[in-house]
Amino acid sequence: MYSYISGELVEVNEDTIVIDNHGIGYEFAVSRSTLASMHQIGSQVKVFTYLHVREDAMTLFGFATREELELFRLLIGVNGIGPKGGLAILGVLSPSDLRFAILAEDAKAIAAAPGIGAKTAQRVIIDLKDKIDNVAVSGLAHSTPVTGNQAVKQDVLDAMESLGYSASEALRAMEGIEFDDDTTVEVVLKEVLKKMSFL
Numbered sequence: 001m002y003s004y005i006s007g008e009l010v011e012v013n014e015d016t017i018v019i020d021n022h023g024i025g026y027e028f029a030v031s032r033s034t035l036a037s038m039h040q041i042g043s044q045v046k047v048f049t050y051l052h053v054r055e056d057a058m059t060l061f062g063f064a065t066r067e068e069l070e071l072f073r074l075l076i077g078v079n080g081i082g083p084k085g086g087l088a089i090l091g092v093l094s095p096s097d098l099r100f101a102i103l104a105e106d107a108k109a110i111a112a113a114p115g116i117g118a119k120t121a122q123r124v125i126i127d128l129k130d131k132i133d134n135v136a137v138s139g140l141a142h143s144t145p146v147t148g149n150q151a152v153k154q155d156v157l158d159a160m161e162s163l164g165y166s167a168s169e170a171l172r173a174m175e176g177i178e179f180d181d182d183t184t185v186e187v188v189l190k191e192v193l194k195k196m197s198f199l
Contacts, residue, residue: 005062006046009038015087017062019045028062029083031072032091037064052083059083067095071132078127080120088113089124097168099132101125104157104167155185156192165196 007021017038018025028047030038038045047062048069061083063069068090075086092113093101101109102125110121153174160170173192 002049002051002060004046004048006044009041009043009045012038012041017045017047019047019062026060028060029087030062031068031087033094034062034064034068034090050083061087063090065095071095071098074128074131075124078120078124080123081116085113085115085120088115097172100168100172102128102132104171105129106166106168109166109168152179152183152185152188156188159185159189160192160196169196 005019005021005026007019007026009017010020010025011018011027012035015032015035016027016029017035018027020026028049030047034047047064048066050061050063050069050072052059052061061072063072072083072086072090075081075089076083081089089098089110093109097109100106105125107118107121107125110116110124111118116124156174157167157170160173161167165173170192173195174188177188177191179188
């Protein structure tokens with residue numbers, strides 16, 4: 001119905017904002033990350049919108065970026081996750097962090113969202129792993145498609161997890177590392193650890 005609404009930010013609450021657009025005040029439910037991106041009251045803002053309709057209510061949800069909106073749509077398509085759950089996940093994980101968590105099968109990171117249990121987090125991973133945009137995320141999509149490379153990546157992920165890092169942190173650190181036929185676990189692990197010290 002609405003793609004986005006822009007106007008003057010007139011009210012900021014704990015989990016909602018109000019935008020005045022030509023004399024009409026639109027109230028949006030927002031995630032913590034979108035809330036944090038809102039400027040001072042009186043500033044001009046733009047939010048991408050999702051209208052959720054139930055028998056007893058219509059609620060507008062607002063997002064600072066189109067990417068966040070698209071991930072929200074994917075999240076509420078997962079059985080057991082409603083709009084509140086989708087906002088909760090996007091409140092603790094940025095869109096890129098959520099993608100990394102899904103690709104790395106890091107259910108713990110997703111379950112850090114209020115009201116999201118371990119089983120629901122696993123369901124998010126299972127349902128969305130093939131739907132998220134892999135190209136936007138790291139060398140998993142850009143590396144040479146050699147089966148051996150996948151084994152190297154998995155060994156590096158396992159090694160990083162044994163050192164206490166989450167799978168999504170390790171996957172993020174692998175972003176941009178080139179893989180070829182001669183790439184070894186030791187070389188990648190050394191590079192990843194070097195990057196982790198600067199993250």
